Amino acid sequence: MSDAAPSPQRASVLFPMPLPEPFDYAVPEGVRVKPGDHVLAPLGKRSAPGVVWEVGPDDGKRTLKTLDDVRGGPPLSASMREFIDWAARYLVEPPGVVLRAVLRSPGALKPSPTETLYHSTGQTLIRLTPARRAVLDAVEQGPASAAELGRRAGVSASVVKGLAEAGALRAEEAPVDPAFEAPDPHKEGIELNPVQADAAATLRRLVAAGGFQAALLDGVTGSGKTEVYFEAIAELMRREPEAQILVLLPEIALTQAVTKRFKDRFGVEPALWHSGLADKERRRTWREVASGRAKIVAGARSSIFLPFTNLRGVIVDEEHDPTYKQDENLTYNARDLAVARAKLQGAVCVLASATPSLESLVNAEAGRYVHVVLPSRAGGAVLPDIELLDLRENPPEKGEWLSPPLHKAVAETLARGEQAMLYLNRRGFAPLVLCKACGHKMKSPEADRWLVEHRYTGRLVCHVTGFSMPKPKACPECGALESLIGVGPGVERVAEEARQRFPEARVEVFSSDTAQNGDDVRSIVSRMEAGEIDILVGTQIAAKGHNFPHLTLVGVVDADLGLAGGDLRAGERTYQTLVQAAGRAGRADRPGRAILQTWNPDHEALQALANGDRDGFLAAERMMREMLGLPPFGRLAALIVSGPDPAQLDEACQLIARAAPVSDGVQVFGPAEAPLGVVRGRWRRRFLVQAPRNVDVSAFMRAWMGRMKPPSAVRVVLDIEPYSFL
Structure with missing residues (x-):
């Protein structure tokens, strides 16, 4: 038996910061580390936390610094590290930036107090x-x-x-942080109707097949999609008791609303992950996920980066929702990463929506996803009648925003003891404040945006930067007293009109301003469900996933909002949003009705809504995208270049443009001034890259980023498959 000392070891450590690659360190004698371990290592003049990415023999050819300490805590699994490396390549980001999104709760590495x-x-x-x-x-x-x-x-x-x-x-x-209770996959759910049962059987067959499987669960509003994918979750847990399942939800409000349904089905609430949680709750969820003990997690988009050890199922609810796209710091689409993560880990992925994205529908048609359809509502409920109300023929009275036919419909609804919802996806009281004496418009000092008046708080707010100020008594331009007036409607102004028109009605606003945390959301939703609110005036937070049994009328104040501008998905998004809003009506035993106020009733998206012709609308949308080579038939990437000096910025953009690689089929547009020209004192320019579907846009952008050398004051942000064109 040999008494030879063990050979020296080298550990490559990835730090959660924008560094190009892991750094090598010598492993101290007598210390054993393995890939995925959390360590402290010298970096510059300090000791920094990182994760061991690779371990191998130290050949002694270089003098390496020595690891400081092994921190303990659940190691990152091989599949988690593989996902981090893949996401970094796809998003064209240093892997440490993706790791930083994973290590969001450093206190979770320590045992629970x-x-x-x-x-x-x-x-x-x-x-x-x-x-x-x-x-x-x-x-x-x-x-x-x-x-x-x-x-x-x-x-x-x-x-x-x-x-x-x-x-x-x-x-x-x-x-202090107890383990989450184990869900019971054998607990009976609600009785499914034949169509739901067939859909659930299809998902169970995908689970039984093993390996990566993807399905698009395409069901109209109120068709029971949640109960159907619950059956897939139950089947997974019955087959693999140690399986972990992630359910992605687009809004914190939905995370709160769906918790009770999970408890009814599985006997326990899921572990939650979203920005509204306290540090203690996030620490607990992260630790329990990393240890494999949290079996079902329901969370917002950032939960795609949780360190699952045995992820076997991924559900993306409302998969079409644009809020899955993160546009600040690390830019990503959680839906796309969810499919990729499921594929890397051999898991089942279910994308669910009443209005699937064109990308997902094309994948289903091509056979990449199994297409599971729920064409009708559960029980005796029927889809609401949708009516386009032409504002050219029925304009609101002066100073009002609801037309006479909509006023009449609300009055009839309230007289029957039913509820109405007025939908307008615009926060605050008025989107523009101007001086009636000199015409001066109140503008954000930090962005090229008008300030929005919030009557409840008496403040003017920039919804891009968060800048806020009290509403002045006098115009800052001409000094006229009491001359600043709000122009246009927000939900607060619509609520004010509703109170004036229906003084006996209980009117409440449901927006991110009035529901700032989970308790606020639960309070509004529970009171609406209990019939304690007569008229709910809401933004998009009110239009997703809620089931209000007494709500029979939805009035859309401005159906044209969102159709303007250069967004390639404007029509599709408008269609999806209005279907979701209208779908809140008539979800129980009473028929529903939706009235959409519009100045443009001939728009194809609105006509499709009124005629119930989703397939026709999507066929036209598909033809346009395919002809122009736009997603899902082509690839896009964007560069957003910003700087404090517009002249320096334009000069840097010209250098960046000349550095672009030449590649067959790839077109580079720009630089052009961004629609949102200034944010927080930084001027902005945009490049747009368009390429055929078979081109590796990430590789193209990686090569381009490697060739540009902008001045230190100029910042370049890359967005693969952009959703925002501001």
Whole structure:
């Protein structure tokens, strides 16, 4: 047996920062590390956290710095590291930038802190005072800390500790972040109708087939898509008890709304992940996902970067939704990454929508996805009647925004004891504030955007940068007092009109301004479900996924909003948004109706809505995109170049343009001034790259980025498959 010392080891460490590659370090003698381990390593003059990407022999040809420490915590799995490397190549980002999106909760690498919880022993060998009896009654609600039991009983913590010393309570150390309860895949769900049962059977067959499988679950609003994909989740967990499933949702509001449905189906709530969680909750979810103990996670787009160890299923609910696209910092589309991650990990991926994206429909038609269709609503509910209301023939009265026919429809709805929703995807009171004396328009100092008036708070807000200021008493241009007026409607102004027209009605606004956290969302949704709101005035947060049984009328204040501009998906997005909004009506046993106010009733998207001709609209949309070589029949990428000096920026853009590689079929457009010309004092220019479907646009952009050398003050942001053209 050889007594030779083990050969020196080298560890390549990836840091969560924009560095081009992992750095090599010597592994200290007697220390063992493996790929995926979390370590501390010297970087410059400090010790920085990173992840071991590769381990191999140290050939001694270079003098390497030595690792500082091994941090512990659940290592990143091989599949997680593979996904990070793939995403970095696809998004043309340093892998450390993607790793930074993964390591969002550094405290989760440490074991959960513990706390002392008190349990009842059932022994009462002491005289029971009223205070002691109150504590023993309180502990029947469940074990708790001394402070919590004291709060429940209305006594001091010393009474609790006294009972523990007397043997009536037992103290135990328990983690502050407990494990999530295991879902029960054998719990019965609701009875499915024959069409739903066939759809669920198809998804179960995909699960049984094993490996990567993708399906498009294409069902009209209210058709029971959630209950159908629940069957796929249950089948996965029955076959693989250690499987983990991710359910992506486009809005925090939907994450809150769907929690109860998960509990009804699987006996427990899913682990949640979104920006509205407290640090403690995010730490718990991250740790439990990384350890493999969190079985079902429901989260917003950033949850695609959670460190699953055994991801076997990915559901993308409302897969068409543009909020899956992240446009700041790391730019990505969570839907596209979800499909890629499922493919890398051999998992099942289900994309669900009432209005699927053209990209997903083309993939289904090409056989890349199994197409599962739910053509009708569940139970006795029917789709709402959709009516286009031509504002040229029925204009609102002066100073109002709802036309007389819509006023009449709301009045009839309320008279029947039913609810109405007025939909306008525009926050605040008025989108523009100007001086009636001199015409001055209030503009954001940080962006090329008008300030929006918020009447509830008395402030003017820029929804691009977040800049906010009190509404001035006088015009800053001419000094005229009380001369600033709001122009155009936001949801607050529509709500004001509704209150004036229907003074007996209970009117409430549902937007990101009035529902800023999960509790706010739950409160509005529960009161709407209970019939405690008569008229709900909402933005897109109100139009997605909610089931309001008493809502029978949806009035869309401005159906043309979103059709203008150069966005290639403007028509498709408008169609999808209005279908979702109209689909809130008539979801129970009462028929629904949707009235869409428009100045352009002949637009093909609106005509398709009114005629129920989705296939015709999508065929025309498809023909246009295919003819122009636009997604999904071509590839796009964008460069957004910004700088503090417009002259320097234009000069840098010319150098960047000359650095573009020459490639057959690839066209580079620009530089052009961005529609959003200035943001936070930085001027902006855009390049757009268009290429055939078979061209590796990521490789083209990587080569281009490698050849450009902009000045330090000029920032270049790359967006693969852009959704925003601002």
